[in-house]
Amino acid sequence: MFHPTRFNRIFFAATVALCSFSFVHAEETKTENSETGKWVSLFNGKNLEGWTPKIRYHELGDNFKDTFRVEDGLLKVRYDGYDKFNETFGHLFYKDSFSHYRFRVEYRFLGDQCSGGPGWAFRNSGIMIHGEKPETMSRDQDFPVSIEVQLLGGDGKNPRTNANLCTPGTNVVKDGKLFTPHCTSSTSDTFHGDDWVTVEIEVRGNEIIKHIIDGKTVLQYTKPQLDPKDAHAKELSEQQGGIQLSGGTISLQSESHPCDFRKVEIMVLEQ
Structure with a gap:
């Protein structure tokens, strides 16, 4: 009724x-x-507090040959203690993981490349985002599974875009389709010389990632994800219960060319 x-x-x-x-x-x-929050420095200008090195062929926390150091208020990547580079790729991991944020660095290349460094690593470094934890990397692993925003300098003659994308153990979606090339060029200008360059990244979880130089978006993509064809990435996907990446670690590279960072800043965005 x-x-x-x-x-x-x-x-x-x-x-x-x-x-x-x-x-x-x-x-x-x-x-x-809403882009709320404020810029916070992750580098105190005095020491590597909050950061941990993981250098290939060495244990986590072993800062081989003082590769990462702080001098004159700058975070420096140096190879003066190396005889040859020998593919000893390194990464300096920040202690916290992040999901929604803006991240920016001011960096410069200077000096000569370390002897034995690969040709492609000339004036080449990078910011690794949505990365795995350094504890999950093997002793001999070269790069963390992550999304890399390349930091690149020109040779004084030839064009070379900056803030490119590389995908160690990962893929992204670009223009609505799964995008699997390992490295992808941006639309940026070439930055020759030893001048300071500012690169910014806007990261919104699994939704969108933008590479920005001088306020201009030079590359963007969506749905960062683990590559099931990569054995280690497949292990990580099984551990987390899927391939999609919505956050992770941030690290700075050492790839055989000396470079300096004078600013390393983050603005956490509300989810």
Whole structure:
């Protein structure tokens, strides 16, 4: 039998629930699209507090030959203690992981490349984002599974775009399609010489990643994810229960060419 009073109560409850859902959804959307927060330095200008090196062929925490050091208020990557580079790729990991944020560095290349460094690593470094934890890397592993934003300098003559994308153990979606090339050029200018260059990254979890130079987006893509064809990445996907990446570690590279960082900053964005 139809009960008008009972029906009214049910209808009222359903209406309240629907309105509540709409309100929460609107708040989530508003929060997700708002760029709140402030820039915070991850580098104190005095030492490597908060950062841990992982250099190939060496244990986690072993800063082989003082590769990463702080001098004159600068975070420096140096190879004066090396006889030859011997593919001893290194990464300096920040202690925390991040998901939604803006990240920027001011860097410069200078001096000569370390003897034995590969040709492609001339004036080449990088920022690794959405990376695995350094504890999950093997002793002989060259690069963490991650998304790399390349930091590149020109040779004084030839064009070479900056803030390119490389994908060790990962893939992304670009223009609506799964994108699997290992490295992809941006649309940036070439930066010759030893001048300071600012590169910024906007990261919004699994939604979108933008590479930015001088306020201009030079590359963007979506849905960063583990590559199931990579054995180590497949292990990581099994551990996390899927291939999609919504966050991870941040690290700075040592790839055989001396470079300096004078600013390393992050602005955490609300999710």
